[in-house]
Amino acid sequence: MAAMDTISTLLFRPPPSLLVNVMTVVSSVVVAVIGLSEAKGTAHLQYSKFWNTNNSATKSSSPEKFKISSRSGMLLLYAPAALAGAVSFWIFPNEDLRILLLKSALTLHFVKRNFEVLFIHKYSGKMALDSALIISLSYFSSTALMIFAQELSRTLPEPSIDLKFIGIALFLIGIIGNFYHHYILSQTRKKGETGYKIPKGGLFCVVICPHYLFEITVYFGFALISQTIYSLCFAIATAMYLGGRSYATRKWYVSKFEDFPHHIKALVPFVF
Structure with a gap:
C-alpha cells in the first residue's frame, strides 16, 4: 500500500488499456535486452560500425543483407516518429497542457533528428534495411504509445x-x-x-x-x-x-x- 501511495505521488496510475500496459513491459524489456546485447557485442542491429565490435567473425560469415544508404536509413529511422508526433495534434486536439507539452517535445525531438540527418551528419557507409525497419518501428511505436498513454491518463x-x-x-x-x-x-x-x-x-x-x-x-x-x-x-x-x-x-x-x-x-x- 505504501508503495502504491509513493507511485501515485509521482506517476499516474496505469491507464485502462491492455495494449499500453502490455507494451510497457514488452517494449521496455526488448529495448533493454538489445542494449545488453550491444554491450556484449552480440547485437544484430546492423546500422553502425559498432554493431559487431566483439563479433567480427560473425559478420564475415553472416548472409549478405539488403542495404540502403546511411542517410536514407537514418531518415527511415526518424521520419515515422516525427509524423506520429505531428499527426497526434490532429488526432488529440485537446487543450490539456501536459499532453500538449509532451506532443510538442516528442515532435520537436524527431524533427530535429531528421534535420540533422539532412543537414548535419556526414555518412560513408550503408545500413541494413531490416535493422532500419526494426529501429524505425521502435521509435514510431514508442512515440505513439507515449502520447496515447498520456491521453488515456487525462481521466485519472x-x-x-x-x-x-x-x-x-x-x-x-x-x-x-x-x-x-x-x-x-x-x-x-x-x-x-x-x-x-x-x-x-x-x-x-x-x-x-x-x-x-x-x-x-x-x-x-x-x-x-x-x-x-x-x-x-x-x-x-x-x-x-x-x-x-x-x-x-x-x-x-x-x-x-x-x-x-x-x-x-x-x-x-x-x-x-
Missing part, C-alpha cells in the same frame, strides 16, 4: 507532485546538448575524408558518447513531462540501450586507436 487523478516543468527543463538541456555534440561529430571529418577520428570538444574530453548521454536526458525529460509508467519504463530501457551502445563504441575506439585516452569513459563522466 493527477500525481501529487507535478514534474512537467522540470521535465521541460530536462528536455531542453538534453536536446540542445545532443544537437551540439552531433554538430561536433559532424566537424570531425574534413571535406572529402571518410576515415574515423577521435572526436574532440565539448564533453568528448571526458566521455566518448556525450550525444547518447544527452539523448537519455531527453527521454527522462519526456518521462517527467508525462509522468506515466510507460514513459518512465521506456526512458529506463533507452538508458540501458544507449549505455550498451556507448560501451561498444568506446571498445571500438580503443581497438582502432592506440592513442585513445583511457581516462575517457563511455557515457557518464568519471564513472562509466
Whole structure:
C-alpha cells in the first residue's frame, strides 16, 4: 500500500488499456535486452560500425543483407516518429497542457533528428534495411504509445507532485546538448575524408558518447513531462540501450586507436 501511495505521488496510475500496459513491459524489456546485447557485442542491429565490435567473425560469415544508404536509413529511422508526433495534434486536439507539452517535445525531438540527418551528419557507409525497419518501428511505436498513454491518463487523478516543468527543463538541456555534440561529430571529418577520428570538444574530453548521454536526458525529460509508467519504463530501457551502445563504441575506439585516452569513459563522466 505504501508503495502504491509513493507511485501515485509521482506517476499516474496505469491507464485502462491492455495494449499500453502490455507494451510497457514488452517494449521496455526488448529495448533493454538489445542494449545488453550491444554491450556484449552480440547485437544484430546492423546500422553502425559498432554493431559487431566483439563479433567480427560473425559478420564475415553472416548472409549478405539488403542495404540502403546511411542517410536514407537514418531518415527511415526518424521520419515515422516525427509524423506520429505531428499527426497526434490532429488526432488529440485537446487543450490539456501536459499532453500538449509532451506532443510538442516528442515532435520537436524527431524533427530535429531528421534535420540533422539532412543537414548535419556526414555518412560513408550503408545500413541494413531490416535493422532500419526494426529501429524505425521502435521509435514510431514508442512515440505513439507515449502520447496515447498520456491521453488515456487525462481521466485519472493527477500525481501529487507535478514534474512537467522540470521535465521541460530536462528536455531542453538534453536536446540542445545532443544537437551540439552531433554538430561536433559532424566537424570531425574534413571535406572529402571518410576515415574515423577521435572526436574532440565539448564533453568528448571526458566521455566518448556525450550525444547518447544527452539523448537519455531527453527521454527522462519526456518521462517527467508525462509522468506515466510507460514513459518512465521506456526512458529506463533507452538508458540501458544507449549505455550498451556507448560501451561498444568506446571498445571500438580503443581497438582502432592506440592513442585513445583511457581516462575517457563511455557515457557518464568519471564513472562509466
